[in-house]
Amino acid sequence: MNTMTLYVERNSPIHRLDPLVKLLYVAASILLTYILPEPLYIGGILFVTFLLLIIGKVFRNSLPIVTLSMFLIFSLVIVQGFFHPDNVTELFAIGPLVFYEEGLYVALVLVMRVLVMVGAFSLLILTTATDEMVERLIKKGMSPKIGHVILSVLQLIPQMRATMVKITDAQRSRGVETEGDLLTRVKAFFPLIGPVVLNSLNETKERSIALEMRGFDSPMKKTFLNEAKQYPHNKLIAGLITGIVILGIVWRVFG
Amino acid sequence: MSVIEVENLKYRYPDTTTLVLDDLSFSVEKGECLGIVGENTAGKSTLCYALAGLVPHFYKGAYGGKVTVNGLVVREHEIATIVENIGLVFENPFSQMTGAKQTVYGEVAFGLENMGLPRKNMHTRIEKYLKLLDVYSVKDKNPFDLSGGQMQRVAIASVLAMEPEVLILDEPTSQLDPQGSKDVFKVIEQLTGKGMTIILVEHKMEQIAQYADRVLLLHEGKQIDLDTPEKIFSRLDLKEFGVRPPVVTSIAQALTIRYPDTQLYPVTIQEFKRLEEMK
Numbered sequence: 001m002n003t004m005t006l007y008v009e010r011n012s013p014i015h016r017l018d019p020l021v022k023l024l025y026v027a028a029s030i031l032l033t034y035i036l037p038e039p040l041y042i043g044g045i046l047f048v049t050f051l052l053l054i055i056g057k058v059f060r061n062s063l064p065i066v067t068l069s070m071f072l073i074f075s076l077v078i079v080q081g082f083f084h085p086d087n088v089t090e091l092f093a094i095g096p097l098v099f100y101e102e103g104l105y106v107a108l109v110l111v112m113r114v115l116v117m118v119g120a121f122s123l124l125i126l127t128t129a130t131d132e133m134v135e136r137l138i139k140k141g142m143s144p145k146i147g148h149v150i151l152s153v154l155q156l157i158p159q160m161r162a163t164m165v166k167i168t169d170a171q172r173s174r175g176v177e178t179e180g181d182l183l184t185r186v187k188a189f190f191p192l193i194g195p196v197v198l199n200s201l202n203e204t205k206e207r208s209i210a211l212e213m214r215g216f217d218s219p220m221k222k223t224f225l226n227e228a229k230q231y232p233h234n235k236l237i238a239g240l241i242t243g244i245v246i247l248g249i250v251w252r253v254f255g
Numbered sequence: 256m257s258v259i260e261v262e263n264l265k266y267r268y269p270d271t272t273t274l275v276l277d278d279l280s281f282s283v284e285k286g287e288c289l290g291i292v293g294e295n296t297a298g299k300s301t302l303c304y305a306l307a308g309l310v311p312h313f314y315k316g317a318y319g320g321k322v323t324v325n326g327l328v329v330r331e332h333e334i335a336t337i338v339e340n341i342g343l344v345f346e347n348p349f350s351q352m353t354g355a356k357q358t359v360y361g362e363v364a365f366g367l368e369n370m371g372l373p374r375k376n377m378h379t380r381i382e383k384y385l386k387l388l389d390v391y392s393v394k395d396k397n398p399f400d401l402s403g404g405q406m407q408r409v410a411i412a413s414v415l416a417m418e419p420e421v422l423i424l425d426e427p428t429s430q431l432d433p434q435g436s437k438d439v440f441k442v443i444e445q446l447t448g449k450g451m452t453i454i455l456v457e458h459k460m461e462q463i464a465q466y467a468d469r470v471l472l473l474h475e476g477k478q479i480d481l482d483t484p485e486k487i488f489s490r491l492d493l494k495e496f497g498v499r500p501p502v503v504t505s506i507a508q509a510l511t512i513r514y515p516d517t518q519l520y521p522v523t524i525q526e527f528k529r530l531e532e533m534k
């Protein structure tokens with residue numbers, strides 16, 4: 001359960017897709033929000049992304065990530081809604097706060113774009129096993145050094161979470177109060193930040209030693225335990241995604 | 256020929272001024288188990304790094320002298336080549352799980368993939384070492400879901416599967432619970448029995464006394480002594496180096512139970528009993 005990855009093991013067509021195709025989807029969906037920056041189009045992309053999250057059976061798992069980014073989104077709305085330089089058309093006012101149509105429009109586009117990014121990245125990370133992704137990228141000629149970085153970064157969050165649990169347990173066994181009302185928790189939390197960060201740095205260093213000791217940086221041609229997985233309709237899907245992006249560009253230019 | 260030869264090894268970490276390894280010279284024979292003892296910061300881990308090539312390839316710094324492992328001069332080869340000759344397992348089982356694989360089976364395969372071992376040879380190797388380390392039953396689990404003792408045995412299996420000539424264990428049980436430690440030492444016993452060349456850094460002197468053929472005593476980076484466990488643990492000045500002898504040796508000293516010929520004290524319970532009966 002409490003494993004060190006964000007990956008959620010499920011049986012879904014999205015899980016069976018080539019990680020590279022999912023990576024392509026991330027790039028394409030973000031690109032499209034720039035090619036066609038109108039709420040209607042971005043809404044469409046957003047709809048498709050959430051649909052894919054549902055098909056991938058990871059919609060629920062994406063909610064915490066989306067919620068976390070809501071904070072960012074919310075501040076965007078406030079700033080754009082009030083202070084956008086093109087603000088002229090007064091839309092409505094709550095007390096002394098005046099909302100302008102122009103600002104809100106820009107804010108809406110930004111919010112939707114961030115949602116697309118977060119959604120598409122969640123789709124990739126939640127439905128793709130780390131090893132499958134790294135293996136696929138290395139087979140495509142990516143340097144193991146970059147694999148190193150990807151592995152470390154993906155490990156960082158769960159690793160910190162695990163360290164936190166370990167230290168909290170130690171604190172509790174020494175009689176430090178770690179549960180109860182918010183204030184108690186916050187008080188218990190702050191002294192943790194230092195050790196958790198230090199410990200994570202140390203563990204990251206140790207893990208790269210472990211990777212070295214397994215010959216990860218070997219210049220030799222790697223072999224693979226599992227035969228290259230067959231990804232059905234890979235070319236077709238990749239072509240489809242590329243096609244839609246091109247269509248978007250054409251639409252933008254001539255439409 | 257010796258499997259490991261160390262000649263006048265000196266080393267200083269980058270941006271520091273003191274030698275962490277100060278003129279070490281020794282060799283390790285095939286099939287031997289060499290214990291390394293010394294207080295914290297004596298330089299034990301750094302010596303392990305120097306044998307495995309992490310010094311000077313991963314940790315740069317000032318390096319002098321020569322280390323040869325299985326005929327390879329460590330300084331002149333990359334780590335990836337050296338690790339096929341010498342494997343390193345260290346303290347923290349958690350950080351030795353690479354995170355590159357979803358299962359224990361894959362974790363053990365990882366080093367073999369990097370070595371470029373043909374796929375058809377992988378399965379027999381992996382299964383052999385999973386069974387040897389008694390972790391075959393958890394082969395489909397996620398490595399991070401294991402207990403510390405199991406993780407450490409998976410780490411050992413992953414390194415051994417690459418079939419190095421020498422295995423270095425740097426305090427392999429210091430972060431494990433008693434049962435986990437016991438399981439790991441059972442494996443060490445098996446490996447020494449099979450004639451594997453082992454370098455064991457350990458704070459539990461009872462274990463050093465039990466498994467080591469010879470013991471290297473380090474202090475502030477200097478090689479104080481290199482001799483049999485009986486010789487090392489019979490030294491009266493051992494405390495000065497932050498090392499305490501096994502409990503049986505202390506008792507033997509108090510009761511002056513010793514080998515009649517050499518006047519040394521016994522270091523294991525079995526020997527203690529034998530000498531006591533003789534007395």
Ligand SMILES: Nc1ncnc2c1ncn2[C@@H]1O[C@H](COP(=O)(O)OP(=O)(O)O)[C@@H](O)[C@H]1O
Pocket residue numbers: 268269271275293294295296297298299300301302314
């Ligand atoms: N990465 C490093 N950079 C600088 N100094 C280090 C580093 N690692 C260890 N040292 C220093 O080297 C000395 C020996 O450390 P170490 O080999 O870990 O000793 P031991 O394993 O015997 O406890 C210590 O004084 C330690 O502070």
Ligand SMILES: [Mg+2]
Pocket residue numbers: 299300301425426
């Ligand atoms: Mg050490």
